[in-house]
Amino acid sequence: MNSLILIIVSCALINNVVLNQFLGICSFLGVSQQMKASASLGGAVIFVITVASAVASLLYDNVLSPLGLDYMKTIVFILVIAALVQIVEMFLKKSSPSIYKALGIYLPLITTNCAVLGIALTNVQNEFNLIQSIAAGFGTGVGYTVAIVLLAGIRSRIREEDLPEPLRGAPIVLISAALMSIAFMGFSGLAL
Amino acid sequence: MNDIIITTLVITLIGIAVGAGLVYASKKFYVKVDEREAAVRTCLPGNNCGACGFAGCDAMAAAIVAGEAPVNGCPVGGNAAAEKIAVVMDVTAEETERHAAFVRCSGTCDVTGQLGHYVGISDCRSAVMAGLNLNECSYGCLGLGSCVSACPQNAIKVINGVAVVNEKLCVSCGLCVKACPKGLIELKPVAKKVAVRCSNKDKGAVVKNICKAGCIGCMACTKQCESDAVHVENNLASIDYEKCIQCGKCAEKCPVHVITQPAQTAAKEV
Numbered sequence: 001m002n003s004l005i006l007i008i009v010s011c012a013l014i015n016n017v018v019l020n021q022f023l024g025i026c027s028f029l030g031v032s033q034q035m036k037a038s039a040s041l042g043g044a045v046i047f048v049i050t051v052a053s054a055v056a057s058l059l060y061d062n063v064l065s066p067l068g069l070d071y072m073k074t075i076v077f078i079l080v081i082a083a084l085v086q087i088v089e090m091f092l093k094k095s096s097p098s099i100y101k102a103l104g105i106y107l108p109l110i111t112t113n114c115a116v117l118g119i120a121l122t123n124v125q126n127e128f129n130l131i132q133s134i135a136a137g138f139g140t141g142v143g144y145t146v147a148i149v150l151l152a153g154i155r156s157r158i159r160e161e162d163l164p165e166p167l168r169g170a171p172i173v174l175i176s177a178a179l180m181s182i183a184f185m186g187f188s189g190l191a192l
Numbered sequence: 193m194n195d196i197i198i199t200t201l202v203i204t205l206i207g208i209a210v211g212a213g214l215v216y217a218s219k220k221f222y223v224k225v226d227e228r229e230a231a232v233r234t235c236l237p238g239n240n241c242g243a244c245g246f247a248g249c250d251a252m253a254a255a256i257v258a259g260e261a262p263v264n265g266c267p268v269g270g271n272a273a274a275e276k277i278a279v280v281m282d283v284t285a286e287e288t289e290r291h292a293a294f295v296r297c298s299g300t301c302d303v304t305g306q307l308g309h310y311v312g313i314s315d316c317r318s319a320v321m322a323g324l325n326l327n328e329c330s331y332g333c334l335g336l337g338s339c340v341s342a343c344p345q346n347a348i349k350v351i352n353g354v355a356v357v358n359e360k361l362c363v364s365c366g367l368c369v370k371a372c373p374k375g376l377i378e379l380k381p382v383a384k385k386v387a388v389r390c391s392n393k394d395k396g397a398v399v400k401n402i403c404k405a406g407c408i409g410c411m412a413c414t415k416q417c418e419s420d421a422v423h424v425e426n427n428l429a430s431i432d433y434e435k436c437i438q439c440g441k442c443a444e445k446c447p448v449h450v451i452t453q454p455a456q457t458a459a460k461e462v
Contacts, residue, residue, distance in 0.1 A: 079206065083213060083214055086217075093221065
């Protein structure tokens with residue numbers, strides 16, 4: 001149990017997927033204009049990454065690894081994750097329209113998010129079992145949500161400030177993200 | 193060689209399994225979203241004005257498909273849209289009469305006076321909120337153009353102190369009706385040309401003093417009308433558009449010429 005909490009915390013904060021691993025940057029920068037949209041995206045990411053980690057782990061442990069097909073994992077994971085998100089989308093549309101509406105366009109958007117594939121591959125690399133993989137996926141999703149919601153908050157404040165001309169737009173967003181990254185470095189001192 | 197065959201086989205099998213899963217899920221979790229909804233949506237004008245009472249054209253399309261809204265529920269698209277939607281929904285559309293906004297005031301600067309010179313935000317609602325009485329007639333058009341800025345079609349102009357609607361541009365969305373703090377604007381069937389261009393409910397003697405074009409409630413029109421369409425209530429004539437046969441007799445007899453004649457409006461439009 002302790003090790004699971006450790007995995008979640010380390011994935012969420014210490015090895016934050018966006019700020020420490022450079023994964024999922026495009027949606028991190030792209031969808032952080034508004035707090036509400038970024039929170040929705042964060043929710044969808046948590047959901048998809050958790051499910052995708054579980055499926056990828058199952059598939060790797062039971063099919064790819066016994067047959068000695070490790071080297072095919074990337075392409076298989078891409079295939080499976082894409083299909084999985086589609087199925088999940090259909091399932092939600094049928095069984096829970098309110099969740100489907102809340103996640104909206106973000107659900108299919110995440111299919112192509114490199115963070116999802118990245119975590120599935122990292123789990124394999126770390127030789128996590130099924131439960132550990134799920135924990136790692138969940139933690140990563142939480143870390144992504146924390147990062148994007150924080151950036152959205154910062155951006156909403158920046159918008160009202162009188163910025164120097166050359167910094168406006170993308171530069172200030174990247175600078176903010178860089179400062180956040182520095183701040184998150186503080187977590188690496190956590191004695192776990 | 194063996195490796196290649198095994199790899200190809202396994203990946204192909206996974207691919208087939210995933211594909212089968214997708215097919216199964218799309219059958220099992222099939223939600224009837226109706227291509228009709230998308231089809232109805234393309235028939236709607238896409239103004240998202242909300243005049244139908246729904247949150248926008250998408251919500252309207254969903255409501256039409258769900259049977260919660262009539263196919264001719266879009267006042268902007270009118271009959272053209274209703275017919276297209278009716279084809280999609282496989283029902284027959286009832287004809288709706290085309291409506292246009294109509295300003296019930298003819299108190300131009302020539303016929304009525306102002307109490308003072310207004311300097312401030314050019315917005316009727318602001319003036320009313322400030323408690324200002326700009327015109328001698330407390331019912332009349334302020335001419336500051338709240339309706340003009342509310343109109344998405346640029347169909348309203350303030351001419352000589354009174355808002356005038358261009359019926360050809362008007363899509364009868366009703367936003368000006370809501371915008372006018374004096375409640376002067378109504379949606380009138382375009383085909384019905386005979387209408388009372390006054391909203392003053394004061395007694396005749398008072399109206400005569402402040403506006404040369406105000407309804408004095410003399411009942412001359414009600415006596416003329418053969419189809420019981422004109423009535424005077426609270427010293428103000430009003431016309432029942434459903435009963436009116438547009439003979440124009442009331443307009444002829446009106447001593448203050450506040451009722452528009454069929455020919456008169458037609459001439460004005462040109």
